[in-house]
Amino acid sequence: MYGGESAKIYHAQHTARGKDYRAEAEVVAGEIRKRCPEAGSVLDVACGTGGHLGAFQDLIGHVEGVDLSEPMLAIARAGHPDVPLHLGDMRSFDLGRTFDAVTCLFASIGYVASEAELHQAVRCLAGHVVPGGVVVVEPWWFPETYLDRWVSGDVVEHEGTTIARVAHTVREGDASVMDVHYLLASAASGVRHVHEVHRAMLFTAAQYEAAFREAGLEPEHVPGVQSGRGLFVGVTPPSSASAAEFKSGHPGSGTAKNQTCLGERS
Numbered sequence: 001m002y003g004g005e006s007a008k009i010y011h012a013q014h015t016a017r018g019k020d021y022r023a024e025a026e027v028v029a030g031e032i033r034k035r036c037p038e039a040g041s042v043l044d045v046a047c048g049t050g051g052h053l054g055a056f057q058d059l060i061g062h063v064e065g066v067d068l069s070e071p072m073l074a075i076a077r078a079g080h081p082d083v084p085l086h087l088g089d090m091r092s093f094d095l096g097r098t099f100d101a102v103t104c105l106f107a108s109i110g111y112v113a114s115e116a117e118l119h120q121a122v123r124c125l126a127g128h129v130v131p132g133g134v135v136v137v138e139p140w141w142f143p144e145t146y147l148d149r150w151v152s153g154d155v156v157e158h159e160g161t162t163i164a165r166v167a168h169t170v171r172e173g174d175a176s177v178m179d180v181h182y183l184l185a186s187a188a189s190g191v192r193h194v195h196e197v198h199r200a201m202l203f204t205a206a207q208y209e210a211a212f213r214e215a216g217l218e219p220e221h222v223p224g225v226q227s228g229r230g231l232f233v234g235v236t237p238p239s240s241a242s243a244a245e246f247k248s249g250h251p252g253s254g255t256a257k258n259q260t261c262l263g264e265r266s
């Protein structure tokens, strides 16, 4: 889906369009800090070409990334040689360590193929968070906010290549299927055509929330932000030992948050 050529086009497109990764990361870091003020580490799952990584380094501190596509990671590595980046599948990866926060942004979660896989992925994200840490997921559109038969298009120029993109999205059952056509023109190569198909699940808010709850996270939907799709944010229980105290509102020593969410851990 994000092979070598698609990764390069993705990066060129979003760079030339000026996607504001910094502003998005500020929103996400703000939601993390509201729930875990001392957060010092973040794992960005489905990090792609790494657009959010630099901003997370500034805003949170230690950052790592995971993605299923090696060509996407190669571009992220070139831009962020100091960030540990791992090839992995959001439904099954295991880094053997936890972070204060785990994010999955730009609707990447929509690439799972079923509700069962949504549950697997959210469990996997939650499994990489410290007790009292935060999971942030940017959903794809909900069935009621998705616009069927949507046509989009633009033309951008990046490093000597002009890229024209048109896309048409149709609903197939509980998924959207986006047909994307690119024309790439450069002095050296002339004009080439590239075709991609992106299938993304149209989960309901209730389905996202159920996946969060099943993974032990209490979900909150933050509406309006990130292109209007909002964010789902959930906090893991402070720790198995202190969860009962936390639930009863009587943490033993200090608040649940400062017992558990303290910064980078290995």
Ligand SMILES: C[S@@+](CC[C@H](N)C(=O)[O-])C[C@H]1O[C@@H](n2cnc3c(N)ncnc32)[C@H](O)[C@@H]1O
Binding pocket: 002, 045, 046, 047, 048, 049, 050, 051, 052, 066, 067, 068, 069, 072, 088, 089, 090, 091, 105, 106, 107, 108, 111, 112
């Ligand atoms: C729309 S891009 C978003 C990339 C990045 N988060 C951004 O904001 O630019 C979707 C990304 O999800 C990744 N992806 C899709 N399915 C995945 C999976 N099962 N596990 C990990 N990454 C996946 C793709 O390789 C791609 O990099």
